[in-house]
Amino acid sequence: MKITVRVWRQKNAESKGEMVTYGLEDVSEHMSFLEMLDVLNEQLTLAGDEPVAFDSDCREGICGTCGVVINGIPHGPEVTTTCQLHMRTFHDGDVIDIEPWRAGAFPVVKDLVVDRGAFDRIIQAGGYITAPTGSAPEANNIAVPKEDADHAFEAATCIGCGACVAACPNGSAMLFTAAKITHLGLLPQGQPERDSRVLGMVEQMDFEGFGGCTNIGECTAACPKGIPLDVISHLYRDMRNALTKA
Amino acid sequence: MNMALDFHVVGDEIRDTAAPAGPIEKRWDEHRAHMNLVNPANRRKLSVIMVGTGLAGASAAATLGEAGYHVKAFCYQDSPRRAHSIAAQGGINAAKNYRNDGDSIYRLFYDTVKGGDFRARESNVYRLAQVSVNIIDQCVAQGVPFAREYGGLLDNRSFGGVQVSRTFYARGQTGQQLLIGAYQALERQIGLGTVEMNTRHEMLELIMVPDADGTERARGIIVRDMVTGDIETHLADAVVLATGGYGNVFFLSTNAMGSNVTATWRAHRKGAYFANPCYTQIHPTCIPVSGDYQSKLTLMSESLRNDGRIWVPKKAGDDRLPSDIPEDERDYYLERIYPAFGNLVPRDIASRAAKYQCDAGKGVGPGGLGVFLDFAEAIERLGRPAVEAKYGNLFDMYARITGEDPYTQPMRIYPAVHYTMGGLWVDYDLQSNLTGLFVAGEANFSDHGANRLGASALMQGLADGYFVLPYTLANYLSHAPYEKVPEDHPRVVEAQQAVEERVQKLLSINGTRTVDSFHKELGQIMWDYCGMERTEEGLIKAIQMIRDLKAEFWSNVKVTGEAEEFNQTLERANRVGDFFELGELMCIDALNRRESCGGHFRGESQTEDGEALRHDDEFAYVAAWEFADSQPILHKEPLEYEYVEMKARSYK
Numbered sequence: 001m002k003i004t005v006r007v008w009r010q011k012n013a014e015s016k017g018e019m020v021t022y023g024l025e026d027v028s029e030h031m032s033f034l035e036m037l038d039v040l041n042e043q044l045t046l047a048g049d050e051p052v053a054f055d056s057d058c059r060e061g062i063c064g065t066c067g068v069v070i071n072g073i074p075h076g077p078e079v080t081t082t083c084q085l086h087m088r089t090f091h092d093g094d095v096i097d098i099e100p101w102r103a104g105a106f107p108v109v110k111d112l113v114v115d116r117g118a119f120d121r122i123i124q125a126g127g128y129i130t131a132p133t134g135s136a137p138e139a140n141n142i143a144v145p146k147e148d149a150d151h152a153f154e155a156a157t158c159i160g161c162g163a164c165v166a167a168c169p170n171g172s173a174m175l176f177t178a179a180k181i182t183h184l185g186l187l188p189q190g191q192p193e194r195d196s197r198v199l200g201m202v203e204q205m206d207f208e209g210f211g212g213c214t215n216i217g218e219c220t221a222a223c224p225k226g227i228p229l230d231v232i233s234h235l236y237r238d239m240r241n242a243l244t245k246a
Numbered sequence: 247m248n249m250a251l252d253f254h255v256v257g258d259e260i261r262d263t264a265a266p267a268g269p270i271e272k273r274w275d276e277h278r279a280h281m282n283l284v285n286p287a288n289r290r291k292l293s294v295i296m297v298g299t300g301l302a303g304a305s306a307a308a309t310l311g312e313a314g315y316h317v318k319a320f321c322y323q324d325s326p327r328r329a330h331s332i333a334a335q336g337g338i339n340a341a342k343n344y345r346n347d348g349d350s351i352y353r354l355f356y357d358t359v360k361g362g363d364f365r366a367r368e369s370n371v372y373r374l375a376q377v378s379v380n381i382i383d384q385c386v387a388q389g390v391p392f393a394r395e396y397g398g399l400l401d402n403r404s405f406g407g408v409q410v411s412r413t414f415y416a417r418g419q420t421g422q423q424l425l426i427g428a429y430q431a432l433e434r435q436i437g438l439g440t441v442e443m444n445t446r447h448e449m450l451e452l453i454m455v456p457d458a459d460g461t462e463r464a465r466g467i468i469v470r471d472m473v474t475g476d477i478e479t480h481l482a483d484a485v486v487l488a489t490g491g492y493g494n495v496f497f498l499s500t501n502a503m504g505s506n507v508t509a510t511w512r513a514h515r516k517g518a519y520f521a522n523p524c525y526t527q528i529h530p531t532c533i534p535v536s537g538d539y540q541s542k543l544t545l546m547s548e549s550l551r552n553d554g555r556i557w558v559p560k561k562a563g564d565d566r567l568p569s570d571i572p573e574d575e576r577d578y579y580l581e582r583i584y585p586a587f588g589n590l591v592p593r594d595i596a597s598r599a600a601k602y603q604c605d606a607g608k609g610v611g612p613g614g615l616g617v618f619l620d621f622a623e624a625i626e627r628l629g630r631p632a633v634e635a636k637y638g639n640l641f642d643m644y645a646r647i648t649g650e651d652p653y654t655q656p657m658r659i660y661p662a663v664h665y666t667m668g669g670l671w672v673d674y675d676l677q678s679n680l681t682g683l684f685v686a687g688e689a690n691f692s693d694h695g696a697n698r699l700g701a702s703a704l705m706q707g708l709a710d711g712y713f714v715l716p717y718t719l720a721n722y723l724s725h726a727p728y729e730k731v732p733e734d735h736p737r738v739v740e741a742q743q744a745v746e747e748r749v750q751k752l753l754s755i756n757g758t759r760t761v762d763s764f765h766k767e768l769g770q771i772m773w774d775y776c777g778m779e780r781t782e783e784g785l786i787k788a789i790q791m792i793r794d795l796k797a798e799f800w801s802n803v804k805v806t807g808e809a810e811e812f813n814q815t816l817e818r819a820n821r822v823g824d825f826f827e828l829g830e831l832m833c834i835d836a837l838n839r840r841e842s843c844g845g846h847f848r849g850e851s852q853t854e855d856g857e858a859l860r861h862d863d864e865f866a867y868v869a870a871w872e873f874a875d876s877q878p879i880l881h882k883e884p885l886e887y888e889y890v891e892m893k894a895r896s897y898k
Binding site (some may be wrong): 028 | 333396398426
């Protein structure tokens with residue numbers, strides 16, 4: 001197929017960016033979206049131009065490194081990561097817009113690459129269970145009802161890609177933060193730090209400049225792992241309990 | 247005549263002098279009992295560099311930070327949560343014996359030594375089996391959501407052809423959940439200020455500095471800040487490399503795009519021995535290559551072979567649709583050749599058998615590099631809903647990648663590289679032959695011998711990081727702090743200059759070929775001649791081809807952009823530059839090992855039935871290679887088996 005892409009090019013964090021148009025002649029429907037960008041980059045390099053910078057690593061949909069906005073939708077038209085999107089989703093002659101995640105808390109590093117360090121700092125503020133190495137009790141001393149374990153797992157499948165933030169008109173990180181609070185809050189091991197966790201993480205989230213949540217739900221629609229919106233209710237409940245006690 | 251000797255020289259035999267003696271079940275405890283400790287008040291004065299923050303690196307950095315040491319950690323990813331440990335699917339082994347099915351530390355030890363085809367050290371493997379039980383406790387305490395039964399206790403499954411159920415799992419995402427557990431522990435330490443984390447930083451050189459008494463010690467690294475391009479020096483009392491495996495030398499593998507050998511290879515060039523580089527694990531059930539734009543390969547769980555039947559057309563070059571090929575014109579070759587095990591033969595056998603069919607022109611799909619994995623019979627026998635319940639997520643993944651419906655037409659599969667058993671040589675303390683340089687996880691060679699069993703990679707990474715390194719490194723640091731190294735020390739300046747010159751060299755060539763075109767060509771050479779089957783003739787040919795290609799690379803590669811900026815082409819060029827040298831050493835190692843064992847199959851060393859044939863009299867040793875500009879030097883570490891009797895594996 002013939003494909004035209006309009007790609008956000010920005011030399012570095014300080015410079016001004018712009019959309020630049022490139023044509024690709026022989027795009028196979030079996031290519032992944034990122035392989036299409038690989039082919040574009042080979043083409044640009046041989047022509048002596050700068051290839052487009054974009055992040056990717058596992059290309060199996062699990063590491064959370066990749067992610068671009070495709071025709072206005074984070075990770076594109078299917079519910080999956082950018083690396084698992086294939087060109088058969090598109091048609092001969094299509095024009096595809098490709099942009100980086102756009103959020104105040106995710107500054108652009110170069111082209112389609114953004115800095116998601118704010119997510120790590122939210123985790124530092126409480127997204128863990130304190131368990132010094134060597135101090136753990138025998139694993140089966142802690143029974144966890146299967147239903148709780150399964151729900152905790154569901155929330156724990158978040159890959160930290162940031163699509164939820166990119167999809168949110170407010171640039172909020174609520175789905176990401178709430179997924180971690182839900183994962184750890186459903187487990188007996190997570191109870192002792194439950195209050196300090198939610199207070200610390202939410203404070204850090206606000207400090208990083210993420211917007212507030214207004215229950216729009218774009219986050220969960222864009223989430224490649226299907227993290228459900230009700231994790232946010234879980235966060236509010238924990239927040240209310242923690243503040244009542246405080 | 248041994249042609250291998252044209253390519254290397256033989257040096258002195260080596261021994262693991264840190265290995266304890268005595269009854270195997272007491273070795274680790276005895277060893278720990280005699281280690282030196284560091285007073286908690288002194289720990290913050292001692293610094294450790296941790297390169298790589300996957301399972302091994304993150305767990306070690308978190309544990310050392312918690313203990314009070316000053317840790318400086320580095321990773322090339324934008325967050326430690328993205329390390330490739332995250333992609334492990336199946337599970338993690340531990341000798342908990344929760345199933346009451348006869349499992350024990352001894353049995354896990356025995357299975358691992360045997361699975362490694364008698365090319366791993368008994369002492370190391372026993373320790374691995376011992377600490378496996380602590381890993382599960384640790385991970386559960388961190389909140390890792392392992393699968394549970396209705397009673398609330400942990401669930402297990404069997405894995406990789408062993409007779410007990412000892413594998414703990416979190417659906418098909420066990421690696422992700424374990425890594426997130428270690429990552430959260432690490433982030434907690436970063437928040438507390440004990441660990442200084444440097445993301446998007448890549449190690450490009452190791453710094454060795456002599457003490458006043460002349461002892462050479464690993465004291466620092468040179469890294470490139472991948473955002474700004476700045477070349478930085480970091481110094482410490484010890485250096486740990488936990489930088490993963492080198493499967494990407496094949497270009498196409500199941501490894502992440504960024505996985506590379508540079509950190510360990512730079513250490514190798516500074517004197518660290520590289521052990522058993524030729525041991526490569528090739529997994530039989532991956533999705534085949536669809537075109538020359540292919541960037542990586544995707545693994546599908548080998549559980550598919552429980553119900554899928556593998557076949558190719560009997561006639562070479564038969565390009566009819568599978569549905570048009572009648573039953574009597576199909577060759578279910580695994581069922582035919584291995585009637586007892588059928589489609590469930592071990593990974594290496596299944597991979598090689600697929601290769602032979604494709605070599606004979608019977609392969610299916612693009613380029614004839616694939617075989618069918620057919621579920622028609624299973625769907626008829628069990629019904630579609632049962633097959634969906636069992637394999638639904640794998641079928642969906644296949645359909646997403648290939649655009650084909652595996653419920654109505656057979657899957658196509660082909661083998662792919664996915665793990666490397668070789669790595670930097672380490673002693674029982676995980677210290678390399680360079681004093682003060684420790685190596686953990688897939689980056690070292692120590693525990694899997696010539697072949698790794700399923701669900702053992704996660705176990706080894708976390709064993710090294712949580713339960714081995716924190717002790718052995720503390721023992722080493724009990725003699726520190728070492729003399730402060732000034733930033734203008736000649737060794738520091740020399741290392742900085744070497745890095746800067748290499749970067750400038752890569753940018754100045756301005757040739758006509760892209761980095762990826764070289765990497766793909768190297769990968770093809772490795773796959774053809776140092777892949778599933780190796781021969782003397784092929785390996786000698788490959789060595790010459792790699793040397794020629796490397797020479798062309800350094801005169802004709804095109805690297806765009808500048809040094810002082812975010813430059814992904816430059817990053818890749820630097821890594822590929824090291825892959826050429828590693829690839830050559832892999833071929834030299836494979837050429838020297840004139841036997842077949844585990845992930846290394848030499849065409850000249852097989853039984854009449856075409857099975858792998860070991861030569862324990864000649865090759866029961868670890869091949870530890872010392873770098874030399876002309877010919878690498880082979881140091882043999884003899885392997886002795888006191889507890890497990892060496893036997894041939896059999897599947898008939």
